[in-house]
Amino acid sequence: MLLRHTLGLFAVASAAWGLMAPVQANTLKIGMILPMSGPFAAYGTQIQNGAKLYLSQHGDTVAGKKIELIIKDDTGVAPEVSKRQAQELLIKDNVDILAGFGLTPSAFAVAPLSVQAKKPMVVMNAATSSVTSKSPYIVRTSFTLPQTTAPIASWAIKNGINTVYTVVADYGPGHDAEAQFKKTFSAAGGHVIGELRTPVKNPDFAPYLQKIKDSKPDAIFMFVPAGEQGVAFLKGFKERGLAEAGIQLIATGDLTDEDVLDAMGDAALGVTTSFHYSEAHDSPENLAYTQAYAAAYPKNRPNFMSVSGYDGMHLIMETLKKTQGDASADAFIAAAKGSSWISPRGRITIDPETRDIIQTVYIRKVENINGKLQNVEFDHIADVKDPGKQ
Ligand code: PHB
Numbered sequence: 001m002l003l004r005h006t007l008g009l010f011a012v013a014s015a016a017w018g019l020m021a022p023v024q025a026n027t028l029k030i031g032m033i034l035p036m037s038g039p040f041a042a043y044g045t046q047i048q049n050g051a052k053l054y055l056s057q058h059g060d061t062v063a064g065k066k067i068e069l070i071i072k073d074d075t076g077v078a079p080e081v082s083k084r085q086a087q088e089l090l091i092k093d094n095v096d097i098l099a100g101f102g103l104t105p106s107a108f109a110v111a112p113l114s115v116q117a118k119k120p121m122v123v124m125n126a127a128t129s130s131v132t133s134k135s136p137y138i139v140r141t142s143f144t145l146p147q148t149t150a151p152i153a154s155w156a157i158k159n160g161i162n163t164v165y166t167v168v169a170d171y172g173p174g175h176d177a178e179a180q181f182k183k184t185f186s187a188a189g190g191h192v193i194g195e196l197r198t199p200v201k202n203p204d205f206a207p208y209l210q211k212i213k214d215s216k217p218d219a220i221f222m223f224v225p226a227g228e229q230g231v232a233f234l235k236g237f238k239e240r241g242l243a244e245a246g247i248q249l250i251a252t253g254d255l256t257d258e259d260v261l262d263a264m265g266d267a268a269l270g271v272t273t274s275f276h277y278s279e280a281h282d283s284p285e286n287l288a289y290t291q292a293y294a295a296a297y298p299k300n301r302p303n304f305m306s307v308s309g310y311d312g313m314h315l316i317m318e319t320l321k322k323t324q325g326d327a328s329a330d331a332f333i334a335a336a337k338g339s340s341w342i343s344p345r346g347r348i349t350i351d352p353e354t355r356d357i358i359q360t361v362y363i364r365k366v367e368n369i370n371g372k373l374q375n376v377e378f379d380h381i382a383d384v385k386d387p388g389k390q
Contacts, residue, residue, distance in 0.1 A: 028065045028327055030316065031089030032100035033082055033110060036073035039201075042227060042259050043102035043305055044073065047124050049297050050309030051099075054317070057292065062317050063325030070095060076102070077171075077200055079109035086110040090117045096327035097122060099312060102305070103225065104128040104172040111135040120332040124312040125305050128172030129388025132356045137329040139336045139355045141315055141348070142308040143276045145176035145223060146388035148252045151361045151381050152274035153184035156219060156250055163193045164250075165217040167208070167233075169224045170197035176388055177223035177252060184387075185221075193217055198224065205233050209240045212247075219248035226257040226305070231264055238267040253278070253375060256366050258301040261373045268366045268373055276359050277304040277345040278375040289344035304345075311343045315350065349383075356386045 032051070034044035048071060060067045070093050072085035082105070089095045090113060098114055099122040101107040107126035111134035114121040123131055123140040127148075132138045156164065166181055168174030174197060182192045194215050196208055203224070212220060220242070224230055230251075237249060253275025256268055279290055279302055289310070293302040300306075315336060320327060322335040337352035349358040361384045364375040 026065055027068050028320065028325065029068045029070060029093060029095040030097045030099050031093060031095035032069060032071045033074050033085050033098065033106060034071060034100040035076040035102045036071065038076040039228060040076040040102055040225070043125060045300065046259065046303055046305035047100060047102065047309035049300060050306035051313040053292060053296055054310045054313035056296065058317060062320040065325045074106050077105050079105040082106035083109040083113065086113045090119065097316060099316070100124055101126040104131060107131045108134060111138060114138060118329045120327065120329050122312050122316060124308045129176050129386055132354055137333055139315065139333065139350055140357055141312040143357060143359070144386040144388055145173045145252065146180040147384050147386045148274050148276060148361055149177045149180040150184045150387050151363060151384070152221070152250050152252065153181045154188065155274065155363050155379070157185060157188040157190045161190070161218040161248060163191050163217045164219050164221050165194040165196070165212045165215060166192055167196045167198065167220055167222040169200050171200045174223050180387060181221050203229060205236045209236045209242065213240060213242050213245055217247060219250050222251045223254060226254040227260055230255040230257070231260050234264050234267045253304065253364065256375055258303040269368065271366045272363065273375065274361050274363050275304065275375070276361055277307050278362065278364055278377055279303065280369065280374040280376055281345060283346065285342050286344040307344050311348060314341065315339060351385060354386065354389050356389065358383055358385050360384065
């Protein structure tokens, strides 16, 4: 009912708008929905930085059309706001492509509008596996939690970790991480001896840490959305002496995101994670990327979100080249499927079956490199498809 109502409004409004404002043929509009304020504002900054860096390096014109970015702030975990911003972008701004999406609730809220309006939707962070199944016009350039979780579960069992307490944020990506960790780890003979889900907004970890310590797992596996929550968790982990009690900390790389690594300080040393991007990734493409990023944004460190924004813009521009500027959903998605290129993170491919990303996942450890904390890669698994879809 609600959906039909939205669709109805949309049809009327877009018809009216169509009469009033003919689409400017020489411009292609990309509406980016991102958290630009609130606790997740760094996501918006990083994704936007990456996207803009790509355009500044490669030009903002494709097939004779100029790319116009319109950025809308959805303030974080606020699906109603994301949806309203998308409606405005589609109806008022008449955008050709929707992009961005820092958090899963935002991507979930907008996916039905991508279906109704028949617009491509390029997801540049939101990493719950099922996001891409919510609209046939979604394509993702970030990662999925099952994709980055399975490798650390395999690594753990091979490295003497037999019992694990899982700690995850209580929403889509956390549920995915928890399920995948348990699946991979248990299948290899490991035991998950406790599971904890923490609130997405303002969690307080202190009360849980003693309980986990008392249950004496070999390790904690954790996923919380990148940012301040990880800093708070690590602080508590250190203060309560979990490391001294022999408990290791393993996680997906969201925890030791370069954006907050400096704030974590030495408490992060030795934390082992699995992830698709590290600022310290050793390749000519990443060296060029990190140097260009530092020159353009000296106040930030490049992280996985910036790379996803950069690659997302690469995908948009190269796809529009293939379609000769046709951004209509069917043409765009058909051309995007199977795209493959060398990103700063290594080779990435858009899976033609799922529209999700296939990429190498690296195992890394935080080390101090020339006075700077870095996620140093020491192992990898090439061409990982999202196990959440298998
Ligand atoms: C998500 O909401 O999908 C999300 C947010 C932050 C992350 C990973 C996933 O670090």
